[in-house]
Amino acid sequence: MKSLGSRDKLQAAAAASGHRRVLLLVFASCFAFATFLTFLYSSSSFASATTSSSRYGSSATSTTSSSLAGSGPGGALPLPVFDALVHYASFSNATHRMTDTDIRAISAILRARGPCNLLVFGLGAESPLWLALNHGGRTVYLDENEFYVKYLEPRHPGLEAYDVSYTTKVRDFKDLLEAARATRAAECRPVQNLLFSECRLAINDLPNELYDVPWDVVLIDGPSGWNPNSPGRMPSIFTTAVLARSGATAAKGPTDVLVHDYNFELEQVLSKEFLCDENRVAGSGTPSLAHYVIRPGSAGAGFCSAGQDGAAASSQTAGEKTRK
Incomplete structure (x- = not known):
């Protein structure tokens, strides 16, 4: 009897173990099914989010970028910001800065043309202003001082400047002008590739x-x-006079040229010679700032039309203000 009782216990234990295996299998199956459902739901949500992003992401990104940049149509500064920059720049006490009237006259041209491709000869107190006013365009500075270029660039992120090695001297300007007139049909012609110019x-x-x-x-x-x-x-x-009449600059249409310090002899004589009085915009400059609009084909074989040649202008420079 004792032996029979042991068999009953073994059978009972085996039955209980089999029952636990069944429960464990059922639990594992339920867990796997729940995991599978969770995976399907997550995949569906991700796909939905991706579709929504692709549908609306472009406009959202555009809106965010526009908001961060604070720009108006075409990338230009909003007019209140533009006017505020000009206002505070005109009251700047920086040394060697332009006059208030010159700053406002140049700013008016940039507002009309910007955002645009702006080329500036010379670095100065107003350089950061021109860069800011031409927001959304490209502004490039050329200066003879290599160290000044390296000094300003890291202090004004986005400022693009290059140093230029000039070989001319103010004292030689009349001789250089006569040489340019003598080779106007050859090296110093108004339409040419400046890269290969020998003028x-x-x-x-x-x-x-x-x-x-x-x-x-x-x-x-x-x-x-x-x-x-x-x-x-x-x-x-x-170089500006040739650029405005040649290549890509001439192909895109009129070029606005602004000559600062126009109240000095050299600027007057050279501007009349190569930019021409016929292209000067009356009433848009100041006594120290001349505004020219150079149009492609605006001159014949020379820089100026017949009867407007700048050669006659140099004879009128007596008594004009010169630098000391």
């Missing part, structure tokens, strides 16, 4: 791609010309 007034050592940019506005406020050994603005005025 002494041509700037041909810039980064190559700058010659292919369609410049909308050119501001000539450099290089320096305050003493006879300074490079003077003969090369910048001549």
Whole structure:
């Protein structure tokens, strides 16, 4: 009997173990099924979110970018911001800065043309202002001082500047002008590829791609010309006159050219010679700022039309203000 009782216990234990196996199998099956349902739900939600993102993400990103940039149509600054920058710049006490009237006259052109491709000869107190006002466009500065370029660039993120090696001197400007007139049909012609120019007034050592940019506005406020050994603005005025009539700049249409310090002899004579009085916009400048609009094909074989040649202008420079 004792032996029989042991068998009954073993059978009972085996039955209980089998029951536990069944329960464990059922539990594992339920867990696997729940996991599978969770995976399906997560996949569906992710797909829905992806679809929604692809449907609305473009406009959302555009809206966010626009909000962060604070820009108006076409990337331009909102007018209140534009006006505020001009207002505070005009009250700046920085040394060697432009007059209030000059700043406002230049700003008016940038508002009309911007965002645009803006080329500026010369770095100065107003350089960050021009960069800000041309928000959404491209602003490039050219200056003869390599150290000043390296000094300003890290202090004004986004400022694109290049140093230029000028070989001219203010004291030689009349001789250089006569040489340019003598070779107007050859080296110093109004339409040419400046990269290969042999004219002494041509700037041909810039980064190559700058010659292919369609410049909308050119501001000539450099290089320096305050003493006879300074490079003077003969090369910048001549190069601008050629750029406006050649290549990509001429192909895109009219170019606004602004010449600062126009109350000095060199700027007047060279501007009349290569930019021409016929292209000057009356009433849009100041006594120290001349505004020209150069149109493709606006001159014949020379820079100016017949009867408007700048050669006659140099005979009228007696008594004009010169730098000391």
